[in-house]
Amino acid sequence: MADVLAMAGEQVLTAARTLWPGAVVVPGPVIPSVTSYVQHLHVDGRPLYAKLSVCGTSLVSVAAGVCGDFETVRARQTAYLAASGSLMAREAEQLRTLAGPARLTTAPLAGYARGVLFTHPVAGPTLADLIDAEPGRTRELLALVLDDVAEGLARDGVGEAVERAAIGERGIAGTFARKFNGLSGSAYLRRTGHGQALAAAADRLRRARPLPPRPRPGGGVIFGDLKPEHAVFAAAGRPVYLDPGLMRGHPVADTAKLVSRLLLGLIARRPAASAEAVLGGVDSFVHAAARRLPADERAGWLRELVVLVLMDTLNILTTYLTCPADLPLSAHAAAVQARARHIADLLDHATAPLAAGGDGATWWRLYLTRVREAVTA
Numbered sequence: 001m002a003d004v005l006a007m008a009g010e011q012v013l014t015a016a017r018t019l020w021p022g023a024v025v026v027p028g029p030v031i032p033s034v035t036s037y038v039q040h041l042h043v044d045g046r047p048l049y050a051k052l053s054v055c056g057t058s059l060v061s062v063a064a065g066v067c068g069d070f071e072t073v074r075a076r077q078t079a080y081l082a083a084s085g086s087l088m089a090r091e092a093e094q095l096r097t098l099a100g101p102a103r104l105t106t107a108p109l110a111g112y113a114r115g116v117l118f119t120h121p122v123a124g125p126t127l128a129d130l131i132d133a134e135p136g137r138t139r140e141l142l143a144l145v146l147d148d149v150a151e152g153l154a155r156d157g158v159g160e161a162v163e164r165a166a167i168g169e170r171g172i173a174g175t176f177a178r179k180f181n182g183l184s185g186s187a188y189l190r191r192t193g194h195g196q197a198l199a200a201a202a203d204r205l206r207r208a209r210p211l212p213p214r215p216r217p218g219g220g221v222i223f224g225d226l227k228p229e230h231a232v233f234a235a236a237g238r239p240v241y242l243d244p245g246l247m248r249g250h251p252v253a254d255t256a257k258l259v260s261r262l263l264l265g266l267i268a269r270r271p272a273a274s275a276e277a278v279l280g281g282v283d284s285f286v287h288a289a290a291r292r293l294p295a296d297e298r299a300g301w302l303r304e305l306v307v308l309v310l311m312d313t314l315n316i317l318t319t320y321l322t323c324p325a326d327l328p329l330s331a332h333a334a335a336v337q338a339r340a341r342h343i344a345d346l347l348d349h350a351t352a353p354l355a356a357g358g359d360g361a362t363w364w365r366l367y368l369t370r371v372r373e374a375v376t377a
Contacts, residue, residue, distance in 0.1 A: 001063045001326040003070045004054060005030065007077065008037035012050040015116035016043055032328040034060045034319050036087075048110050051117045053087040055080050056169075063324040081115035085165075088117040093165035094244040095119070101157030104148065105240045107232075122240045127258075128228035128265055131281075135274035138281025139288070142262075145231050145239050146255060146289075153221040153246070162221050162246045170225045170245030172253055176205065176311040179318065192321040194344035201314055201347040204354045208307045222249040227261045252301055255289065256308035264313055267343060267374045268335035275375045283368055302360025306367050310351055317343050342374040 016025045028040030037052040055067045055076045067073045092112040098104045110118040131138050180202040189195045224245030231239040290298045320333045350370040
């Protein structure tokens with residue numbers, strides 16, 4: 001893996017020198033990530049972030065040998081970067097879409113070359129930071145971000161742009177299907193150290209009937225990777241969005257990923273003084289969102305929300321638990337790893353009602369109960 005990371009670092013430098021010939025390029029620290037290679041650097045004194053995908057898959061998969069040995073990875077990476085439609089090329093195009101027809105504020109794009117995306121840093125607290133500091137505003141802040149995203153993605157021209165550069169591989173259900181399908185999925189779950197509980201959860205989620213997609217007005221586009229750390233509140237107070245994964249999809253998916261990652265962070269941090277306020281705010285937001293739907297759609301929306309929240313939690317937990325030791329983890333990922341038994345129990349117990357049927361409101365209430373237990377365990 002050290003060779004893979006060194007290769008990625010060389011490719012970042014080559015791309016920077018291609019974009020800014022004659023500039024002084026000073027590489028900085030690598031940011032721990034289980035997905036893409038991310039690095040700080042300075043170009044003629046300007047701080048930038050560089051982001052590179054290795055073979056179009058996660059670094060955890062590369063480290064696990066999914067793409068072969070290092071020489072095979074290097075050959076595959078050369079071919080991947082030479083092909084059109086690489087992940088970072090599509091992300092660069094999506095940043096342009098968000099800043100253009102969607103009229104949302106994004107991390108400023110500094111440039112793209114040779115498979116490497118360069119962006120300017122964005123200063124300010126993330127959505128997670130604000131909720132941690134002001135838990136009583138949880139409902140308000142969630143509504144602000146999700147309404148802002150929904151309004152932007154429904155604008156004219158967004159759907160057509162996304163058709164040209166969708167990032168479907170970041171979707172919750174698609175990721176779940178790739179990870180937990182067949183014998184390879186069973187072997188993968190055994191490597192987590194919590195195979196029995198997680199295998200039962202994966203089986204129940206596979207059997208849960210998904211809600212048929214209902215297009216969002218304006219094109220049915222979702223952000224696709226809307227995590228609390230991907231919404232930054234800069235000085236102007238309007239959210240600035242990072243790392244899009246725009247795709248066609250059911251509108252509940254953005255809510256599901258935001259809720260899943262926010263509450264996973266709550267379990268990892270265990271903030272005893274504010275946990276109940278955050279959980280109450282999330283619950284209030286979800287019920288308010290459901291009430292905005294036609295009455296005959298609310299139960300189905302809540303069912304799909306719970307299924308996607310649990311799928312996403314299982315997706316990222318297993319990624320962290322199978323991360324090889326030679327791939328550094330972020331502080332958040334390490335905290336989730338340390339609480340893995342409680343999260344595995346949550347997944348096991350919260351998926352049990354799915355097999356028995358029932359209504360979405362009951363599934364949601366039981367899920368929140370299990371989150372409370374995990375936070376205090």
